[in-house]
Amino acid sequence: MEDLVRGQEFAKQAHMQLQGSEIPVENEILDSVAKILECFANAISKFSSSESSSEVCHSPALTAVDSPFSDGRKSEGTGEIRTIISPKKTGSSNKRRRTSDAREELTATPFDDGRAWRKYGQKEILNTKYPKSYFRCTHKTDQGCQATKQVQRIEEEPAKYRVLYIGQHTCNNQLKGPQLFLDANPRHTCLLNFESNYYAPKVEFSFPASISSAKHEFKGDTEYANIASHKNKDSVKSSEFAVWNDLSAFNPSPATSMMPSTSGSELVDGIAGLYSSADSNPNFDMDMMFDDDVLQFDPNEFFNSS
DNA sequence: GATATTTGACCAAC
DNA sequence: GTTGGTCAAATATC
Numbered sequence: 131m132e133d134l135v136r137g138q139e140f141a142k143q144a145h146m147q148l149q150g151s152e153i154p155v156e157n158e159i160l161d162s163v164a165k166i167l168e169c170f171a172n173a174i175s176k177f178s179s180s181e182s183s184s185e186v187c188h189s190p191a192l193t194a195v196d197s198p199f200s201d202g203r204k205s206e207g208t209g210e211i212r213t214i215i216s217p218k219k220t221g222s223s224n225k226r227r228r229t230s231d232a233r234e235e236l237t238a239t240p241f242d243d244g245r246a247w248r249k250y251g252q253k254e255i256l257n258t259k260y261p262k263s264y265f266r267c268t269h270k271t272d273q274g275c276q277a278t279k280q281v282q283r284i285e286e287e288p289a290k291y292r293v294l295y296i297g298q299h300t301c302n303n304q305l306k307g308p309q310l311f312l313d314a315n316p317r318h319t320c321l322l323n324f325e326s327n328y329y330a331p332k333v334e335f336s337f338p339a340s341i342s343s344a345k346h347e348f349k350g351d352t353e354y355a356n357i358a359s360h361k362n363k364d365s366v367k368s369s370e371f372a373v374w375n376d377l378s379a380f381n382p383s384p385a386t387s388m389m390p391s392t393s394g395s396e397l398v399d400g401i402a403g404l405y406s407s408a409d410s411n412p413n414f415d416m417d418m419m420f421d422d423d424v425l426q427f428d429p430n431e432f433f434n435s436s
Numbered sequence: 437g438a439t440a441t442t443t444g445a446c447c448a449a450c
Numbered sequence: 451g452t453t454g455g456t457c458a459a460a461t462a463t464c
Binding site (some may be wrong): 248249250251252268 | 439
């Protein structure tokens, strides 16, 4: 955790130095550093949540509507995770289906969990402004993975989404170790390898050098294909990796201004489309995993490597 | 043609 | 009977 905080500080320093640099710095590099900052914020937030057992919600009455976390309060960073452990049926909730082994997350980046999801439904929910989208693991058919998730925009905070993860991934769709690729310039690909063998809060997103609002923008780039092949040689096609950038979570920039102007379910739909079109080759790809309290990351080494 | 998304219909929990 | 969750055919995209 301390390493994470330190890393975040180093990233902030790097960002400020780049911004204040007299040497012209490509916007993509600044964006990349901004992404790193965002990831640190996410990681710290998620790590804090998993670290503190008091954060684990045992409430039997937790539902999408009645959730104590749906009161619109803000949280640090963009993500907030709560785990729902074997909720009991109350008879008054809307838990119609299995909700054991579920966890709820409030996040502005509902699709950056590094998993490949396929949307299988969308439903208007009573007394809610925004529809709920239903996703299941891409590997449900080939590996029988039962993980699903539900994404719904939060009325009180339209910039955020409530993501309910149900079930555990049983598919073999993860990295052998957490890795961070920084590749604003294909010639200067950086790889961060977080030593870990445990899949936990994971952040993975990719975007082309210009912006990621377009699908398959870099399709055919062998450099990126090689990067993708790093991810999982066992069973996962590179095209099945989720790709998502929540550019809206960042400060205004040329990149964010290029995001399509959508709202409500349109954004979710658009995100889902982009998300599932993961064969756009990444030039920035970041995974963060945590194995207990072990997180080895040397920011100095990292930022000097390019 | 393969794969993903959309969306109306259906099922089951309440 | 109502409503949330899932299915599957139609459609879209590459």
